[in-house]
Amino acid sequence: MSIQVRNLQKRFGDFTALANVSLDFPAGELVALLGPSGCGKTTLLRIIAGLEQADSGQVLLEGADASDTHVRERQVGFVFQHYALFRHMTVFDNVAFGLRMRPRSTRPDEATIRRKVMELLELVQLAWLADRFPAQLSGGQRQRIALARALAVEPRVLLLDEPFGALDAQVRKELRRWLRKLHDELHITSIFVTHDQEEALEVADRVVLMDHGKVEQVGSPEQVYNQPATPFVYGFLGSVNRIHGQFDAGHVRVGDDRLPHSPASHNDIRHGSDVQAFVRPHELDIVTDTDSRAGIAARVDRVLRFGSSARVELDGVDSLSGQRFEVELPDSRLYALDLQAGQNVRLLPTRLAVFESNPGLPGGKTA
Amino acid sequence: MNAVVASLPGGRTSSQTRFERNSATAEQSWVRAVVLTLALVFFGLFLLLPLIAVFVEALRKGLEVYWTALADADALAAVRLTLLTALIALPLNLVFGVAAAWAIARFEFRGKHLLLTLIDLPFSVSPVIVGLMYVLLFGAHGWFGSWLAEHDIRIIFAVPGIVLATVFVTFPFVARELIPLMQAQGKEEEEAAVVLGARGWQVFWYVTLPNIKWGLLYGVILCNARAMGEFGAVSVVSGHIRGLTNTMPLHVEILYNEYNFAAAFAVASLLALLALLTLVIKTWVEHRTHTSGHRH
Numbered sequence: 001m002s003i004q005v006r007n008l009q010k011r012f013g014d015f016t017a018l019a020n021v022s023l024d025f026p027a028g029e030l031v032a033l034l035g036p037s038g039c040g041k042t043t044l045l046r047i048i049a050g051l052e053q054a055d056s057g058q059v060l061l062e063g064a065d066a067s068d069t070h071v072r073e074r075q076v077g078f079v080f081q082h083y084a085l086f087r088h089m090t091v092f093d094n095v096a097f098g099l100r101m102r103p104r105s106t107r108p109d110e111a112t113i114r115r116k117v118m119e120l121l122e123l124v125q126l127a128w129l130a131d132r133f134p135a136q137l138s139g140g141q142r143q144r145i146a147l148a149r150a151l152a153v154e155p156r157v158l159l160l161d162e163p164f165g166a167l168d169a170q171v172r173k174e175l176r177r178w179l180r181k182l183h184d185e186l187h188i189t190s191i192f193v194t195h196d197q198e199e200a201l202e203v204a205d206r207v208v209l210m211d212h213g214k215v216e217q218v219g220s221p222e223q224v225y226n227q228p229a230t231p232f233v234y235g236f237l238g239s240v241n242r243i244h245g246q247f248d249a250g251h252v253r254v255g256d257d258r259l260p261h262s263p264a265s266h267n268d269i270r271h272g273s274d275v276q277a278f279v280r281p282h283e284l285d286i287v288t289d290t291d292s293r294a295g296i297a298a299r300v301d302r303v304l305r306f307g308s309s310a311r312v313e314l315d316g317v318d319s320l321s322g323q324r325f326e327v328e329l330p331d332s333r334l335y336a337l338d339l340q341a342g343q344n345v346r347l348l349p350t351r352l353a354v355f356e357s358n359p360g361l362p363g364g365k366t367a
Numbered sequence: 368m369n370a371v372v373a374s375l376p377g378g379r380t381s382s383q384t385r386f387e388r389n390s391a392t393a394e395q396s397w398v399r400a401v402v403l404t405l406a407l408v409f410f411g412l413f414l415l416l417p418l419i420a421v422f423v424e425a426l427r428k429g430l431e432v433y434w435t436a437l438a439d440a441d442a443l444a445a446v447r448l449t450l451l452t453a454l455i456a457l458p459l460n461l462v463f464g465v466a467a468a469w470a471i472a473r474f475e476f477r478g479k480h481l482l483l484t485l486i487d488l489p490f491s492v493s494p495v496i497v498g499l500m501y502v503l504l505f506g507a508h509g510w511f512g513s514w515l516a517e518h519d520i521r522i523i524f525a526v527p528g529i530v531l532a533t534v535f536v537t538f539p540f541v542a543r544e545l546i547p548l549m550q551a552q553g554k555e556e557e558e559a560a561v562v563l564g565a566r567g568w569q570v571f572w573y574v575t576l577p578n579i580k581w582g583l584l585y586g587v588i589l590c591n592a593r594a595m596g597e598f599g600a601v602s603v604v605s606g607h608i609r610g611l612t613n614t615m616p617l618h619v620e621i622l623y624n625e626y627n628f629a630a631a632f633a634v635a636s637l638l639a640l641l642a643l644l645t646l647v648i649k650t651w652v653e654h655r656t657h658t659s660g661h662r663h
Contacts, residue, residue, distance in 0.1 A: 080559060084559040098564055
């Protein structure tokens with residue numbers, strides 16, 4: 001089932017949780033809502049489920065306005081961060097709950113329920129735990145039971161609120177692979193909330209990045225990682241070097257240094273305005289020839305040689321003192337450079353993304 | 368509230384003994400001896416001795432006198448009235464308590480703090496004032512006195528007044544027991560139940576109630592003990608009519624004032640037995656809460 005939200009607004013007192021959010025979730029996709037805590041992602045999920053009421057705006061389930069549909073009629077499956085398993089019921093009774101709560105006319109008989117529940121427990125590979133109580137299970141097992149319980153009512157949508165947030169790293173990795181596999185089998189429209197970028201990029205078909213109640217970018221994991229649309233996305237996804245400067249034709253001026261950029265992609269930025277430039281660590285090259293006027297000056301602080309590529313940490317000098325840079329180089333390149341701690345070098349970006357610091361304000365007046 | 372403190376789970380024994388046996392953390396032995404002696408002497412003098420005295424006095428003139436005192440028509444009427452009062456007050460406070468705790472633990476609304484304070488009011492107001500309040504409201508010269516007289520409804524110096532006063536003084540027990548419990552448990556399980564299609568009463572019956580049942584039972588037991596033992600508020604509104612509006616505590620007082628000590632203590636021993644029974648059930652419930660709390 002497809003889900004659309006239109007112009008959703010939600011405030012909690014003075015805090016804006018959602019500021020005019022509109023999104024499309026196509027049928028059958030697994031979408032991640034990604035953002036820092038307090039960005040409104042959980043609120044959005046709860047509004048879609050019907051557990052929270054938006055101040056204004058609409059939720060459309062399969063094109064029909066669901067704003068007045070009660071939670072229990074929306075046919076959503078919801079998985080809570082802390083599992084919310086019924087602690088006084090066995091695993092079996094937990095999974096059977098949704099079926100047993102149905103009105104008598106549509107309630108399956110106990111034999112059918114038993115078969116259905118055992119099928120689901122097989123699906124989450126935990127049939128052998130049917131008679132245990134939630135407290136006797138590990139965190140990962142509990143979350144899989146919670147998922148089985150949510151699937152028991154044959155939901156049209158699966159909503160997961162930080163499903164792996166309470167688990168340790170090892171189990172988390174295993175479970176997200178498992179969730180992806182499960183989704184490929186069931187193809188049920190799913191939305192999951194996470195603050196873990198790796199999780200979102202690895203599991204989801206599409207990623208929705210949110211900050212301060214607004215949608216910053218929507219795209220495939222590749223798109224959002226390789227072509228971040230806003231400074232927030234750049235800063236939030238992966239590590240990045242952020243450089244402040246002034247914009248002019250063909251360059252970003254940083255103190256006395258100049259960084260070239262491709263003007264064609266930034267023709268909406270006024271000349272002279274304050275900008276932030278973003279460079280990924282692997283998009284920076286190190287030049288040991290300090291007489292060169294290209295790039296910006298920096299001093300080598302530490303060289304970390306482990307993993308598949310080497311990392312170099314540098315300190316800014318002159319007008320950029322206090323700033324840290326991170327560069328990722330292939331081992332061979334690092335070997336050729338033969339860097340020493342304390343050595344003065346220049347950093348040359350191969351790709352530079354530039355954003356206005358105060359878009360909307362007339363630029364160039366602050367400096 | 369002692370009830371809340373007492374209901375904190377035990378199960379610290381292992382860490383306690385470790386703490387005590389470790390020479391680095393153990394108290395000096397004389398400190399322990401002094402504290403222990405103080406506590407035991409206090410307990411013996413002020414709690415155990417009076418309890419024993421009640422039974423000794425009750426049986427001083429022999430079992431026969433004891434049974435006669437209990438079989439007396441007025442004594443039996445007092446027992447019946449006490450049971451009836453408790454039987455009415457308990458379900459009422461069960462419903463009020465659960466509703467109040469539910470409202471406070473699950474919803475945000477204006478005046479929540481006021482409601483919390485009001486729930487505690489019966490604890491902070493002297494029971495005699497409570498009785499007096501009802502006399503002022505429903506008594507012959509009270510606000511609604513003439514209206515009640517016209518319609519031939521008797522509240523003061525009658526059973527309804529006794530029930531009202533008892534309900535008032537026992538109101539906080541159930542709510543006070545449930546509020547911290549429900550707040551600690553949160554509403555996620557209930558939300559999960561709603562998403563799974565459960566209706567309001569199904570959520571309450573299958574999810575909320577099983578989670579709070581031991582706390583609820585604990586509150587009901589305390590509520591019952593107080594309902595049966597209440598003296599001050601009931602004394603003001605009852606009118607002390609023998610065989611009609613005397614509860615057990617009031618009956619004990621009357622017998623005592625008539626120098627009928629054996630009979631007074633005989634009825635008092637019933638109340639004492641009731642208290643002991645309450646303690647036993649309370650301990651059992653605490654044990655259950657603890658073990659089930661441990662499992663979860």
